Amino acid sequence: xxxxxxxxxxxxxxxxxxxxxxxxxxxxxxxxxxxxxxxxxxxxxxxxxxxxxxxxxxxxxxxxxxxxxxxxxxxxxxxxxxxxxxxxxxxxxxxxxxxxxxxxxxxxxx
Numbered sequence: 001x002x003x004x005x006x007x008x009x010x011x012x013x014x015x016x017x018x019x020x021x022x023x024x025x026x027x028x029x030x031x032x033x034x035x036x037x038x039x040x041x042x043x044x045x046x047x048x049x050x051x052x053x054x055x056x057x058x059x060x061x062x063x064x065x066x067x068x069x070x071x072x073x074x075x076x077x078x079x080x081x082x083x084x085x086x087x088x089x090x091x092x093x094x095x096x097x098x099x100x101x102x103x104x105x106x107x108x109x110x
Contacts, residue, residue: 028096036089043081047074 054070095101 025097029093032089032092032096036085036092039085039088040082043078043085047078047081050074050077 050070051074054067054074091101091104094104
């Protein structure tokens with residue numbers, strides 16, 4: 001008898017059948033979360049760097065317009081980066097636990 005004996009849940013959720021598979025899935029999940037957190041931080045750093053560079057341009061004639069464009073770009077990068085990171089982490093986490101993500105990728109057009 002497997003350590004995790006949940007036949008109804010195993011068929012529906014593709015749970016690991018033994019402790020070794022569970023530990024491997026959890027390690028993969030933790031690595032996915034770590035990479036996602038690093039990517040999240042990188043996106044935030046790049047967006048804040050864009051905003052800082054734009055604030056330096058206040059002194060010239062086109063400074064306010066450049067600052068507004070840079071602020072818009074930083075907001076766009078931060079929000080779209082956040083969505084991309086979250087979606088990739090969720091899909092990779094699902095795959096770490098053995099769920100078939102090919103239908104999700106096919107629907108999204110990837």
